[in-house]
Amino acid sequence: MAELWDAYNKNFNKIENKTLIRGESIPDGAYHLVSEIVVKHTDGSYLLMQRDFRKHHGGKWKLTAGGSALQGEDELEAAVRELKEETGLSGEMKEIGRAVRHDHHSFYxxxxxxxxxxxxxxxxxxxxxxxxxxxxxxxxxxxxGNELASSRTLEIVKKLDL
Structure with missing residues (x-):
């Protein structure tokens, strides 16, 4: 079964009656929502996850659990689900940043x-x-960059000195 996503415009507003399908091109002017979660232990250490070799950036480490929000999910619901799926963990979430990748048609x-x-x-x-x-x-x-799949989230953590 295809993974369905809600479509958003450049102002982060949902586009009514527009569905995106994972693996298909996202049209210009449309974006999909991605939630990423930095996991920090109370002792100050951070969780790094190693990507499966079959995935893009396979074998590299990422500072986050996360992924695309499914159709009907908001960013927090997606974050809670993705954290549980990818790590087995659950906990309180605090939003720490947002980013846009126009070339990927993605809001993070x-x-x-x-x-x-x-x-x-x-x-x-x-x-x-x-x-x-x-x-x-x-x-x-x-x-x-030789070790990390993406530095986007690392830059947010550095900027906020988390």
Whole structure:
């Protein structure tokens, strides 16, 4: 079954009666919604997830769990679902930033989920992730494009000094 997304205009308003389908081209003037979650332990360490080798940027690490909002979901609902699917974790979310990638027709809403997680309780999602590790802030800030799938969220964390 195809994954369906709501379409948004450049002002982040939902376009009524417009559905996007994962894998199909997104028309100019339309965007889809992506929620990303930075997971921070109360001891100050951050969760890095390693992407499945079959995915774009396979084998690289990402600072977030997350993905596209399904049709009918808002950004927070998508964040809660994606965090549970990709890590097995749940917790309170705090929005920390937004970004737009016009070339990808994507709006990104970034959340921070900080809690006293059991560090070995991460559940990897088949086909999405193949590994995880907890790193301190200094180690995380030293990661570069050869290791990270994207630096977008890392820049938000640096800017806010989280």
């Amino acid at each position: 809403v970034v959340y921070l989920c900080e809690a006293d997680f059991e560090k070995d309780s991460i559940v990897l999602q088949e086909g999405e992730t193949i590994g995880y590790k907890w790193v301190d802030k200094e180690t995380m800030f030293k990661l570069d």
